[in-house]
Amino acid sequence: RKNTIVLHRLNKYGLNEKLELCPPPGPKPMPVIGSLHLLGENESPFQSFTELAKKYGDIYSIKLGSSKCLVVNNLDLIRKVLNENGKFFAGRPDFLRFHKLFDGDRNNSLALCDWSNLQQQRRNLARRHCGPKQQTDNFARIGTVATFEAVELVQTLKHLTAASEESINLKPLLMSTAMNMFSNYMCNIRFDAENDKEFIKVVDYFDEIFWEINQGYAVDFLPFLAPFYKKHMQNLTNWSHEIRTFILSRIIEHREVSLDTDGPEKDFVDGLLRVLRDDPSVDRNTIIFMLEDFLGGHSSVGNLVMLCLTAVARDAEVGRRIRAEIDAVTKNKRPVTLVDRPYMPYTEATILECLRYASSPIVPHVATENAEVAGYGVEKGTIVFINNYELNTSSKYWNEPEKFDPSRFLEKTKIRTRRKSLCDSGMESDAERIDAAIKEAEKEVLTLRRNIPHFLPFSIGKRTCIGQTMVTTMSFVMFANILQEFDIGAVNKEDLRQKPACAALPKDTYHLYVLPRKH
Numbered sequence: 001r002k003n004t005i006v007l008h009r010l011n012k013y014g015l016n017e018k019l020e021l022c023p024p025p026g027p028k029p030m031p032v033i034g035s036l037h038l039l040g041e042n043e044s045p046f047q048s049f050t051e052l053a054k055k056y057g058d059i060y061s062i063k064l065g066s067s068k069c070l071v072v073n074n075l076d077l078i079r080k081v082l083n084e085n086g087k088f089f090a091g092r093p094d095f096l097r098f099h100k101l102f103d104g105d106r107n108n109s110l111a112l113c114d115w116s117n118l119q120q121q122r123r124n125l126a127r128r129h130c131g132p133k134q135q136t137d138n139f140a141r142i143g144t145v146a147t148f149e150a151v152e153l154v155q156t157l158k159h160l161t162a163a164s165e166e167s168i169n170l171k172p173l174l175m176s177t178a179m180n181m182f183s184n185y186m187c188n189i190r191f192d193a194e195n196d197k198e199f200i201k202v203v204d205y206f207d208e209i210f211w212e213i214n215q216g217y218a219v220d221f222l223p224f225l226a227p228f229y230k231k232h233m234q235n236l237t238n239w240s241h242e243i244r245t246f247i248l249s250r251i252i253e254h255r256e257v258s259l260d261t262d263g264p265e266k267d268f269v270d271g272l273l274r275v276l277r278d279d280p281s282v283d284r285n286t287i288i289f290m291l292e293d294f295l296g297g298h299s300s301v302g303n304l305v306m307l308c309l310t311a312v313a314r315d316a317e318v319g320r321r322i323r324a325e326i327d328a329v330t331k332n333k334r335p336v337t338l339v340d341r342p343y344m345p346y347t348e349a350t351i352l353e354c355l356r357y358a359s360s361p362i363v364p365h366v367a368t369e370n371a372e373v374a375g376y377g378v379e380k381g382t383i384v385f386i387n388n389y390e391l392n393t394s395s396k397y398w399n400e401p402e403k404f405d406p407s408r409f410l411e412k413t414k415i416r417t418r419r420k421s422l423c424d425s426g427m428e429s430d431a432e433r434i435d436a437a438i439k440e441a442e443k444e445v446l447t448l449r450r451n452i453p454h455f456l457p458f459s460i461g462k463r464t465c466i467g468q469t470m471v472t473t474m475s476f477v478m479f480a481n482i483l484q485e486f487d488i489g490a491v492n493k494e495d496l497r498q499k500p501a502c503a504a505l506p507k508d509t510y511h512l513y514v515l516p517r518k519h
């Protein structure tokens with residue numbers, strides 16, 4: 001039959017079986033543009049994906065330009081694609097922009113490359129440093145570095161606010177603090193965020209690229225439009241070239257000459273350079289691109305902290321509750337550290353709510369073989385959009401999803417508290433034991449709700465985000481230390497509007513009032 005997708009698989013008797021499956025239904029494409037026009041009907045294409053699901057169901061086909069695409073809109077189907085059939089959907093689309101950002105070859109990038117053994121190897125290599133488990137030395141070091149850099153930021157803000165009561169262009173300061181957190185942790189090097197012009201420029205370029213990578217463009221699906229995007233593409237090439245030059249000259253080359261080959265691995269760069277020395281199959285470019293990719297992760301942290309501060313500027317009650325936690329934990333005698341996090345559930349919940357509210361898109365996947373999902377055929381090469389905007393904003397999953405409310409990430413937990421016995425005889429008589437049992441009271445406290453099945457900001461499956469530990473730890477420390485010392489206010493609340501399905505803000509964005517707190 002026309003349009004059917006053929007796949008071969010083993011049946012339950014171990015015999016080869018041929019299946020012919022129809023693709024899911026979807027809108028009828030127009031010549032040349034396919035159904036691209038339908039995505040332009042809302043501010044974000046993800047809003048359009050949700051609208052179209054009402055008509056075509058939770059899984060549908062859509063042609064964008066000449067690319068066959070699949071859109072998956074509910075949790076069950078998303079799990080089917082990313083978990084159960086993950087190995088068939090681990091590719092990435094071949095967008096021109098992706099190549100431009102990585103020296104002409106998107107396979108140099110960890111997030112934009114197709115799946116390969118090299119990718120598996122790179123993920124494993126990165127995980128120890130960029131996704132350390134709690135209780136490890138690397139995890140503790142993230143905490144130390146993050147507090148150090150957050151305190152530096154607070155000092156800078158104190159100077160600025162002492163000099164003037166004007167609103168502040170806060171975002172660049174958050175970005176350079178995040179970059180110093182990353183470079184200090186991964187490379188044991190930090191930069192002068194006030195005077196080092198090269199550093200300031202590179203942090204700006206990273207931020208431009210972060211914004212860029214969070215946008216969708218018609219040229220992604222209509223490559224013949226490329227001549228109209230010439231200047232834009234040239235910018236991408238230039239920004240990434242400057243970034244690479246900086247990383248080479250200011251980080252890698254220094255470390256290559258002073259590589260300590262014997263002692264314990266000092267940091268991520270150390271780990272990368274040792275692999276380069278010991279494994280002939282790894283080449284120097286791979287190492288440089290990996291470091292660039294991971295250092296680039298700082299932009300997501302800077303943008304996320306800006307979104308968290310925006311939430312406080314929008315709603316003073318959010319700030320009040322966070323400060324109550326900060327003051328209870330630190331008694332205003334010391335900065336906030338990562339060790340405080342378990343005792344500050346509302347603060348952590350605010351960061352999660354910012355992630356939900358912003359709803360950062362999942363990088364599109366690509367089918368690497370003909371596959372089956374929910375009885376439909378999906379042809380090799382199909383681009384797969386995972387609509388996590390629907391997961392984050394639908395009333396099927398959340399009460400009042402349009403409301404910003406961190407407490408949706410909290411739950412009441414009963415904990416047993418044992419009041420200190422008044423009797424200190426050391427003898428444990430029956431009477432004393434009964435007495436102790438009475439004193440052992442049950443108390444209800446608020447704790448963070450973990451493992452909410454439909455909340456997948458970092459995705460699931462083979463290509464899940466490797467940076468989530470760095471994001472959640474560093475943003476917590478930076479955000480909490482700013483709020484410990486400052487009240488945050490909007491110049492004009494109308495300016496604080498966020499683009500739907502986007503965790504990035506433009507490089508040049510609204511200013512905020514940063515007012516020293518009276519403790």
Ligand code: HEM
Nearest residue numbers: 110111294297300360362363458459463464465466467471
């Ligand atoms: C707000 C912060 C962040 C969010 C919401 C986020 C979310 C995501 C998502 C949704 C994906 C795609 C997963 C998929 O395709 O199924 C991803 C991939 C990835 N993320 Fe993150 N991320 C963040 C920050 C970071 C940071 C800081 C790093 C690095 C230090 C990082 C490293 C990566 C890498 C390497 C991949 C690609 C993995 C692969 O394709 O195999 N991310 N991230």
